[in-house]
Amino acid sequence: MAGSHLLPQNVVEAPGPGWPSRAEFAARGILFVDRTSGDSVRQVAPHRYELQYSSSSGQRIVVEAETGGLIEPSVDVTVSSRGDVLKYVYTFTSASGSEQSIQAISIDLSSGGPVLDGTDESGWALGRVGRQAQDSSDARATWLPIGSTPLLAPEAAARGLTISSKDWPALTDAIFLSHPSRAFVPEATAELPERVERFLLDRDRLDSDVRRVTVGPRIAPPARTAEGRRAVVRHLMADAGKAEAAGLADVAAAALIRGILEQAEANVESPQAFADLAGKIDGAVGASPTYRQSVSWVLRALGSPSDAPPDGGRRG
Numbered sequence: 001m002a003g004s005h006l007l008p009q010n011v012v013e014a015p016g017p018g019w020p021s022r023a024e025f026a027a028r029g030i031l032f033v034d035r036t037s038g039d040s041v042r043q044v045a046p047h048r049y050e051l052q053y054s055s056s057s058g059q060r061i062v063v064e065a066e067t068g069g070l071i072e073p074s075v076d077v078t079v080s081s082r083g084d085v086l087k088y089v090y091t092f093t094s095a096s097g098s099e100q101s102i103q104a105i106s107i108d109l110s111s112g113g114p115v116l117d118g119t120d121e122s123g124w125a126l127g128r129v130g131r132q133a134q135d136s137s138d139a140r141a142t143w144l145p146i147g148s149t150p151l152l153a154p155e156a157a158a159r160g161l162t163i164s165s166k167d168w169p170a171l172t173d174a175i176f177l178s179h180p181s182r183a184f185v186p187e188a189t190a191e192l193p194e195r196v197e198r199f200l201l202d203r204d205r206l207d208s209d210v211r212r213v214t215v216g217p218r219i220a221p222p223a224r225t226a227e228g229r230r231a232v233v234r235h236l237m238a239d240a241g242k243a244e245a246a247g248l249a250d251v252a253a254a255a256l257i258r259g260i261l262e263q264a265e266a267n268v269e270s271p272q273a274f275a276d277l278a279g280k281i282d283g284a285v286g287a288s289p290t291y292r293q294s295v296s297w298v299l300r301a302l303g304s305p306s307d308a309p310p311d312g313g314r315r316g
Contacts, residue, residue, distance in 0.1 A: 009195060011035050032199045039196050046070070047180075047207050049200065055191050065200060068178040068208030070099035071154075075174045075214045077290055081297070085116065087164050088216055092174070093157040100178040101151035107163065107216045108172045109139040115165050115217070122158040123149030140175075151179055167217035168232075168301060169294035171239040171248075176210045213246035215294045222302075229268040229302045236295055237261045243291055253286030257295060264299060274303025 008014055011033040012025045025033075031049075032041040039053035047067045055061055072095035080087050092105050105124070109115065115126070124143040143161050145151060152158055219235055222228030237258060244254035260280050267273040278299035284292050 007035065009035050010199070031203070032196070034193070034195050037193065037195075039193050041196060041199055041203075049203070051192070051196055051200070053191075053193050053196055061191075066180040067200070067204040068100060068180055069210050070180075071102060071176060071178045071210055072097040073102060073174075073176045073210060073212060075212050077215050079169050079215060079290065079294060079297070084166050084221070085164055086166070086169065086217065087162060088169070090161045090163075090174075090214075091157055091159045092152065092161065092176075094152050094154050096155045098154040098178075100180060101153045102176050103151050103179045104142055104144055104177040105152075105158070105161070106140050106142040106175040106177075107214070108175070108218070109141055109165070109216065110167045110218045110220050111139060115141055115163050117162075117164050122160055123147060124158050124161055126163075163217060165217035166221060168219040168221060168298050169215050170218035170235060170298070171213055171242050171246075171291070172216035172218045173211045174214045174216075176212070177208055178210065180204075213242060213248060215290050219298065226268040229271060229274075230265060232298065232302060233261055233265045233268065236298060237265070239295075243287065248288045248291045249284065250286035253284040253292075256284045257281060257287065257292075261295075264302075271303040271305075274299045278303070 007016065011019055012022060012031060015021060015025070019033075020028075025031075029043040030040060031043055032039075034040070037054065040051070042050045042052075044050050044064070047070050049065050049067070050062060051065055052060065052062050074093045074095065076091045076093075078089050080089075088107075090107070092102070094102055117126075123145055125146045126141055126143055141163060143158075219232055222232050240249070240254045240258045240261065243249040243257075244251060249257065260277050264274060264277050267277075278296040281292055281296040281299065
C-alpha cells in the first residue's frame with residue numbers, strides 16, 4: 001500500500017485495517033505490537049508487563065517483566081547557615097508500602113555555585129554532581145550506597161545525607177531510582193527482541209521517575225540590586241504554587257505567602273522592608289516548617305545590607 005512504509009512500527013499508535021482499534025488495544029492493556037513480527041507488550045498491573053515474542057527457533061515465549069517506581073519514598077530536610085554557606089541535611093525514608101528497594105537518590109540543584117561537599121552518616125556517598133542533561137543548565141547531586149551498604153529497602157531510612165552550598169534554599173525535587181525485584185527473567189534476556197526491549201526501557205524511564213518536593217540549594221546568590229532581588233522574589237512566588245500542589249502548604253498558607261511576596265516585590269528598591277516581611281511568613285502556620293522557614297530566610301538574606309546572608313541555626 002502506498003505510504004505504508006510511513007506507518008509507525010508500533011501498531012498501537014496507528015492500527016489501520018485488519019487490526020483492533022486503539023480503544024480496543026487500550027482496553028486490553030496492550031501498549032506495543034511490532035508491525036512486522038507481532039511481538040507485543042501488555043501492561044498487566046502498574047509497573048508490570050507481559051512480553052510476548054518469538055525466539056530464534058520459532059517458539060512463542062511469554063514472560064513478565066517489572067519496571068521501577070513501585071516505591072513510596074519521603075524526604076525530610078533541615079537547613080542551617082554559617083556565614084555564606086548553607087548546610088542541607090536530608091533523611092530519606094522508604095515507606096512500608098514500597099515494593100522495591102531504592103538504589104539512588106538525587107536532588108536537583110541550581111545552575112549556580114558548586115556543592116562544596118556532600119557527606120553522609122548512612123553509608124551513602126555523593127556519587128556525582130553534574131548537569132541533568134546536555135541541554136540543561138541545572139545540576140543534580142546523586143547519592144549512591146557504597147561498600148557493604150544495602151539498597152534502601154521498604155521501612156528503612158538513610159539519614160544525615162548532607163550538601164553544603166552557597167546557593168540559597170527554595171523548592172526542588174528529590175528523585176528516587178528503584179531497583180525492580182523482577183526484572184528481565186534470565187531465560188528471556190538473551191533473545192529479547194530489540195524493539196520490545198527498547199519499548200520496555202522507555203517505559204522503565206517513565207515509570208521510575210518518582211519525585212518528592214523538598215527544599216534544597218536552588219537559588220544562586222543574586223546581585224545586590226533591585227532586579228536581583230526581584231528575580232529571587234518571583235522564584236519564591238512560583239514556588240508557592242508548587243508548595244500548595246505538593247501538600248507543603250494549604251490553600252490559606254500559600255495565599256498568605258504569595259501576598260507577602262507580592263509586598264516584597266513592590267519593595268525591591270527598599271530592601272530594609274524585607275526583614276519585617278520575613279517575620280510575617282511565620283504566620284503561615286498551614287505551611288511545613290521547613291518550607292516556611294526557608295522562605296523567611298531568603299527574604300532576610302535579600303534585605304541584608306552585606307554580601308553575606310544572615311547567620312542562622314537549625315531551620316526546620
